[in-house]
Amino acid sequence: VLDDGRLTDGQGRTVDFKNTVVIMTSNLGSDIIQDKHQENQYEEMKSMVMNVVGQHFRPEFINRVDDIVVFHPLGKEQIKSIAKIQLASLRARLADKGYKLELSAAAMDKLADAGFDPVFGARPLKRAIQTQVENPLAQQLLSGAILPESTIRIDVDGDSLIVY
Template identity: 55%
Template sequence: DEGGQLTEAVRRRPYAVILLDEIEKAHPDVLKVLLQLLDDGRLTDGKGRTVDFKNTVVIMTSNIGSREIQEAAAEGNEAEMRSRALEVLRSHFRPEFLNRIDDIVVFHPLTPEQLAAIVELQVKQLGSRLQDKHITLVLTDRAKQHLARAGYDVVYGARPLKRLLLREIINPLALKLLDGTVKEGQTVRVDEKDGRLVFLHSSP
């Protein structure tokens, strides 16, 4: 049964956090089940067993209202930002569903400083993966700024950044390793030129 995975997981570990990402994309049947869960604190699985959810915390994320939040945040109006976000939520979800949610947290759009910090973190993780091959990865400030700009989306935040890193750094670097252009022991410097990332590498 569709609910089997969830009910079985909670039956085994009743003290749990359930994360439902992008809840606006859920099928109406899933929302009906979720409504029952939030209302009764329990679900019945396909085998007729009732599973208690009273010790679980349910967290749902949604991208609904992202553009409205962005516009209100640009105006610097905190109250308006929340008001617009809730208005969009009410237009999408049924009142009985929203009324069973304890709290709704509206997140601010990412600032340039936060985007830069995310880029630094992702680049650091990538550099750690290259240590096994004794390759040092160095990105210029221009390259990092390019990633921060191109890896950000108003709706999805910094989620596109990982795909961008894969497309513009990881895959090209893997090809250079395969064809011998980049060898173990080298330092690879990544810069930005005319809106594209370019690779410069030193001798081992």
């Protein structure tokens, strides 16, 4: 891909990649990003992250990359926005079955807290939604505890989310 602009799959088929933008992500330097994420420390942070990148990747690879962007870490509001996007899919699936889903602000905060890791960002969010919302919801739907055509509410009770 990087040399000739072609990609060959497992069956030997070749695909033209000359007019393609390839985006790669990495958690290299995430600890540095957490420590130096203030706006006035951005250049220092980027320099330190690039040093870590240089230690992990060969110069031949780095020289084939047009640009490297170092992002600021995600905050709680961004995590909540990502959670809303991921929950929209669940809402749509439930709407197809005649249910409506509502989450309290406290439930959304709890989910954002559970689904965020300073090093891995929003990656744990999908798992948090599955274990704290989808699985308990599925159990209640299968047991018949939630009536058809009803509104399903999710709120916080102590340290956990409750479905009712």
